[in-house]
Amino acid sequence: MENDASSYFSESYSSARQCFLEAAADLRGLHRSYSLPQDNSLTFDEITIGANKPTSVLFVNSGLHGAELLAGSAIQNKMLKHPIMHALPEGLAVVFGHALNPYGCYYGRRVNENNVDLNRNFLDWEQIIPSPHALNARLHSIINPDVWNWKESLKGVDEIVQEHGVGQLQAALQRGQYIDPNGIFYGGAQSEWSNDIFIEMVDRHKSVTGHIVLIDIHTGLGGRGQGTILSGHKTALGREWWGLDVPSEDKKPITAEGITGTIGCGFRQSVNPKATTMSVCLEFGTVKLFEAFEALAYDNWVHAHNRPENEVLKANNMMCESFSPRDKVWKRDVVNRGEEVIVQTIEGLSSVM
Ligand SMILES: [Zn+2]
Numbered sequence: 001m002e003n004d005a006s007s008y009f010s011e012s013y014s015s016a017r018q019c020f021l022e023a024a025a026d027l028r029g030l031h032r033s034y035s036l037p038q039d040n041s042l043t044f045d046e047i048t049i050g051a052n053k054p055t056s057v058l059f060v061n062s063g064l065h066g067a068e069l070l071a072g073s074a075i076q077n078k079m080l081k082h083p084i085m086h087a088l089p090e091g092l093a094v095v096f097g098h099a100l101n102p103y104g105c106y107y108g109r110r111v112n113e114n115n116v117d118l119n120r121n122f123l124d125w126e127q128i129i130p131s132p133h134a135l136n137a138r139l140h141s142i143i144n145p146d147v148w149n150w151k152e153s154l155k156g157v158d159e160i161v162q163e164h165g166v167g168q169l170q171a172a173l174q175r176g177q178y179i180d181p182n183g184i185f186y187g188g189a190q191s192e193w194s195n196d197i198f199i200e201m202v203d204r205h206k207s208v209t210g211h212i213v214l215i216d217i218h219t220g221l222g223g224r225g226q227g228t229i230l231s232g233h234k235t236a237l238g239r240e241w242w243g244l245d246v247p248s249e250d251k252k253p254i255t256a257e258g259i260t261g262t263i264g265c266g267f268r269q270s271v272n273p274k275a276t277t278m279s280v281c282l283e284f285g286t287v288k289l290f291e292a293f294e295a296l297a298y299d300n301w302v303h304a305h306n307r308p309e310n311e312v313l314k315a316n317n318m319m320c321e322s323f324s325p326r327d328k329v330w331k332r333d334v335v336n337r338g339e340e341v342i343v344q345t346i347e348g349l350s351s352v353m
Contacts (some may be wrong), residue, residue, distance in 0.1 A: 005332035008074040013042075013066075013105040016073040020045060020098045023080035029096075034197045038113055042102035044194065046095060046201055049085055054093035056210035056353055058345060059202070061097040062217050064118050064194070064263055066104015066111070067323040071284055072217030073098060074331065075338030084343055089350035091210070097201060100194050108316045109299060110323070112192055120176030120187030120259065121195050122266030129187075130260045132179055135160060135172040140183050143297040144304060150294055173293075174259050182304040184296060187261050195266065202270045211349055214267045214279040215342065219323045220292045222285030225333030227341060230281040231264070238278055241348030242341060276352075282341055284334050287322050295322040 010016035024031060029047040036042040060079065062072025076096045079085065088094065099105045103113040111117055123129060133139075142156035160169050176187040205212065222228045229242055264279035271277050286292065295318035301307075302315045320326075 004328075005078075005335045006328045008077045008335050009070055009331050010073060010077075011070075013069060013099060013102065016070060016077075016105075017043070017045065017099060019077050020047070020073060020080070020096070023077050024049075024096070027080055027085055029080075032201075036102050036113070037193060039103070042099075042106055044100055044102055044197055045098040047080075047098070048093055048095050049080075050088040050093040051091050052093075054205065054208060054210075055091040056349055057093045057095060057205045057208050057212050058342075058349060059095045059097060059212075059214045059267075060217070060342060061100060061198075061214065061263070063099035063101055063105045064216060065218060065220075065323070066099075066101045066106070067108045067319045068110070068217070068219040069099055069105040070324045071219045071334045071338075074335050075217060075342070078335045078339050079342050082339065082343070084346055088346065089353050091353055092346070092349055093205075094346070095201065095205075097198070100198060108319050108324075109303075110296060110319070111186070111300075112194060114188065114192065115181060115186055115300075115303070116188040116192050117176060117185050118192060118194050119263055120178075120185060120261040121192050122263055123187070123191075123261040124269070125191055129178045130175070132177045133168075133172040133175045135164065135168060136175075136177050136179075139169070139172050140177070140180060144183060144301055146305075148298065148301055150298070153297065154290075176260055182300075184300040198263065199266060199270050202267060206270075206272055209272050209274040210276070211352060212271045212275045212277050213345060213349070214264065215282050215345065216263050216279070217282050217284075217338065219284045219286050219334075221283045221289070224285045224287070225330045225337075227282050227284050227334065227337035229341065230283050231279065237276070237348070237352075238280060241344050243344075282338065284337070286325055286330070292322040295319050 010019050024047040027049055029049045032046040034044045062076055063069035101112045101118055104111055142153050176185045178187045267279045268277055299315040299319050302311045
């Protein structure tokens with residue numbers, strides 16, 4: 001009998017991990033586990049299905065932003081039970097990375113244990129780190145005030161939009177910042193544990209010179225339940241595989257440009273330069289942009305100001321609404337679209353191998 005799509009979803013990090021490992025065991029996938037040094041009970045899990053010595057590899061990753069885990073985990077769960085996993089083209093390995101930021105997954109936060117947004121952490125730390133956007137200091141004092149008052153914060157944000165336009169606001173927010181460890185979109189001061197283990201996982205396939213693809217699953221941007229493929233670099237082959245749904249460079253409804261230190265940057269620098277490489281973010285819309293923004297800002301504020309438990313819980317609920325909705329329609333749309341994109345990718349890969 002066909003499973004109800006929402007049945008692929010778990011309610012928590014712990015049950016998501018259990019479902020993931022059970023589904024992988026059925027397929028006899030090769031399992032590696034990495035424990036977070038600060039808490040051994042929290043792990044990143046890697047399952048490899050397919051070729052032992054692959055010529056091409058597809059990575060499907062979840063939970064870089066912890067609060068976004070359950071969507072990615074549900075898609076992985078569905079794919080591990082998909083018939084195509086028993087019929088992979090010869091030479092292809094599919095690597096599922098589960099809960100890259102296990103602290104954030106467990107506590108329902110975007111950031112990791114050091115308040116780092118991991119999607120700003122994949123820098124070359126030997127180089128000069130990017131300077132903040134010109135509006136960064138002003139914006140951050142508005143959204144991380146001494147006393148929480150979101151209405152007032154929004155007035156300040158609106159003034160920035162009036163003076164500089166919404167594009168500059170978005171740029172100031174999403175570029176990330178490397179100066180305030182208590183601030184939002186903080187990229188860190190060194191390579192984080194999740195960054196290191198992800199690169200270790202990719203490095204294991206350094207000899208692969210065929211096709212090497214990363215699909216990193218996220219939530220929070222775009223139309224509700226829609227899964228948009230975002231990429232900071234050209235994806236001609238991706239357009240061929242994923243059809244018209246991939247926005248052309250000039251018609252992206254939401255953009256990933258101007259962000260530094262993304263997982264895609266780290267990925268592309270780690271693979272064999274001879275390989276044909278593609279990294280994309282599969283991003284599922286949830287709530288309106290400003291609702292998600294409020295949840296992120298409030299979650300940052302309660303932790304930055306050591307607020308009491310009831311406020312932490314309130315932030316947690318807001319994060320859940322904004323990044324991991326519980327309604328069945330959303331869940332169905334997410335697993336169906338996730339399945340579609342991954343199947344298209346495997347079929348695309350098999351056509352070029
Ligand atoms: Zn995300």
